[in-house]
Amino acid sequence: MKIKLIKNFDTDVPKLLAGFIAFSGLVGFLMTHDWQKSAWAIAVGLSQLLLIPEAINDERVQHLKLKAISVGFQVGLLAALLSYSFARHGVISVLVALDLVILVSSTALGLFYYWRWRDGREAKKADPGI
Amino acid sequence: MKNRLRELRSEKNWSQGELAERLEVSRQTINAIETGKYDPSLPLAFKIAKLFRQPIEEIFEP
Numbered sequence: 001m002k003i004k005l006i007k008n009f010d011t012d013v014p015k016l017l018a019g020f021i022a023f024s025g026l027v028g029f030l031m032t033h034d035w036q037k038s039a040w041a042i043a044v045g046l047s048q049l050l051l052i053p054e055a056i057n058d059e060r061v062q063h064l065k066l067k068a069i070s071v072g073f074q075v076g077l078l079a080a081l082l083s084y085s086f087a088r089h090g091v092i093s094v095l096v097a098l099d100l101v102i103l104v105s106s107t108a109l110g111l112f113y114y115w116r117w118r119d120g121r122e123a124k125k126a127d128p129g130i
Numbered sequence: 131m132k133n134r135l136r137e138l139r140s141e142k143n144w145s146q147g148e149l150a151e152r153l154e155v156s157r158q159t160i161n162a163i164e165t166g167k168y169d170p171s172l173p174l175a176f177k178i179a180k181l182f183r184q185p186i187e188e189i190f191e192p
Contacts, residue, residue, distance in 0.1 A: 056155070059155070059159070059174060060159035060162055061159075063168065119161065119162055120157075122158075123157050123160070126161050127147075127161070
């Protein structure tokens with residue numbers, strides 16, 4: 001049975017589940033302060049949120065998502081290089097793979113949804129009678 | 131790339147949302163194409179041309 005609050009069952013339910021996994025990882029971290037045990041849930045949740053197709057998965061959406069992932073990877077690479085060089089001097093500990101997945105996913109998700117929001121705002125301005 | 135999508139849409143009295151539905155894309159995509167922020171793929175350009183019954187080069191110009 002489809003719930004009326006959920007507009008697109010096939011995409012919204014997996015996204016809600018992924019969001020719940022990420023959120024539970026975050027809550028777990030806040031409660032236990034054990035990053036190693038919580039990071040996997042946050043990484044799985046965020047990466048799935050990014051990879052699950054959108055309700056309207058047209059070419060513009062795919063283009064924006066690819067652009068956001070590319071920027072996310074650049075940010076991740078830069079962070080990995082910086083953490084490696086700082087870790088050599090003993091300032092911080094080196095980033096592990098899960099940290100990088102979280103960094104890349106959260107950067108890409110943030111950029112993607114910002115660009116989508118900006119597109120939507122401009123569309124509303126251009127054609128208020130939508 | 132310049133295009134006449136907004137002009138053609140206005141002639142038909144369609145909103146961006148209506149055109150988006152006909153082309154099976156999002157309203158944001160239509161706006162991005164109209165404002166020149168995004169160049170559509172060839173299949174989408176063909177779909178637009180077919181919908182407005184005009185050759186592609188009459189709608190899009192480099």
